Each structure stands twice: as C-alpha cells, then as structure tokens.
Amino acid sequence: MQPGEVFEQTWRIKNSGTVAWKERKLERQGPLTGPGLITSVRLVDIPDTVPGKLAEITALLKAPTYDCSSIAYFKMVDARGRLCFPDSYQLGLDVLVRVEGQRPDEATTVTRDVG
Numbered sequence: 413m414q415p416g417e418v419f420e421q422t423w424r425i426k427n428s429g430t431v432a433w434k435e436r437k438l439e440r441q442g443p444l445t446g447p448g449l450i451t452s453v454r455l456v457d458i459p460d461t462v463p464g465k466l467a468e469i470t471a472l473l474k475a476p477t478y479d480c481s482s483i484a485y486f487k488m489v490d491a492r493g494r495l496c497f498p499d500s501y502q503l504g505l506d507v508l509v510r511v512e513g514q515r516p517d518e519a520t521t522v523t524r525d526v527g
Contacts, residue, residue, distance in 0.1 A: 413475050413509050413510065413511050413512070414475070414511070414512075414513045415475065415476065415477045415478055415479065415511050415513055415514050416474065416475060416476075416477045417474070417475045417511075418472065418473070418474050418475075419472075419473055419474075419475065419509075420470050420471070420472055420473070421470070421471050421473055421507045422468060422469065422470045422471075423468075423469045423470075423505050424466050424467070424468050424469075425466065425467055425469070425505070426464070426465070426466050426467075427461045427462065427463050427464065427465055427466075427467065428463070428464075429463055430463050431463065432460065432461065432462045432463065433458060433460060433461040433467065433488075434460050434491075435460070435490065435491035436458040436488055436489065436490055436491070436496065437455040437456060437457055437458055437488070437489055438455070438456040438458060438469060438471070438486040438487065438488060438489075438504075438505060439454060439455055439486060439487055439488075439489045439493070440452050440453070440454050440455075440456075440484060440485070440486055441484075441485040441486065441487055441504065442484075442485065447476075448476050448478070448480050448482055449476060449482055449484070450473050450474065450475060450476065450482045450483070450484040450507065450509060451473065451474040451476075452471060452472075452473050452474075452484055453471070453472075455489075456469060456470075456471045456486065457469075458488065469505075471486070471507075473507065475509050475511050476509075476511050477511075477514075478511065478514045479511055479512050479513070479514045480510075480511055481508065481509070481510045481511070482508070482509055482511070483506055483507065483508045483509075484506065484507050485503055485504050485505070485506045486504050486505045486506070487501070487504035487505075488504070
C-alpha cells in the first residue's frame with residue numbers, strides 16, 4: 413500500500429446470538445491518528461442485523477504516510493457507547509496494513525558563508 417493511501421476496509425460478521433443488533437457501531441480503540449497509525453473516524457455504523465444474518469461493515473481509512481506496518485482495532489458498542497461483548501473477542505475486529513513506497517525528501521542544498 414502507498415503512503416497516505418485512502419482505502420476501504422470491509423468486514424462481514426455473523427450475528428450468531430439470539431438478540432438483534434440495533435443501533436450498534438464499531439468503535440476505534442486507541443488514537444484515531446498519529447505517526448505510524450492508520451487514520452480513521454471513531455465510530456462506524458453497523459447495519460441492523462437479526463440473529464443468523466451477516467452484517468457488512470465498511471470503514472474508510474487512511475494508511476500511515478511513511479513506510480511501516482500498522483494495525484487498528486475496532487470493537488462493537490451499543491447506542492450508549494457501551495461495549496457489547498466486554499468479556500469476549502479481546503481484540504475485536506482489526507485491519508493490518510504494510511506501507512511501502514515512501515520517497516526520500518528532495519535533496520536540499522545548504523550553503524553558508526565562510527568568513
């Protein structure tokens with residue numbers, strides 16, 4: 413992936429429980445942006461999903477701006493922002509990118525007067 417590339421990450425997860433998912437979101441864990449981090453919004457909508465069905469969740473993300481590997485974690489929260497599965501799925505959903513292709517800065521000539 414190129415430095416600073418904007419991309420979509422789509423997860424397909426099955427509601428394997430007995431309760432419909434309504435007004436749920438994926439919440440980014442940790443900082444939303446920073447050096448070497450994938451940039452994202454804090455919350456990503458999850459479509460209402462009845463038990464036994466798949467939810468397709470898409471997040472718009474931006475790769476770090478220099479060569480590195482980076483991972484971002486997301487967990488499901490309810491309409492009040494409470495974790496839906498606090499004792500399960502320790503890492504939640506994640507996305508891992510490897511950024512390559514950084515170009516060196518243009519050479520700069522510095523001169524000084526030697527007196």
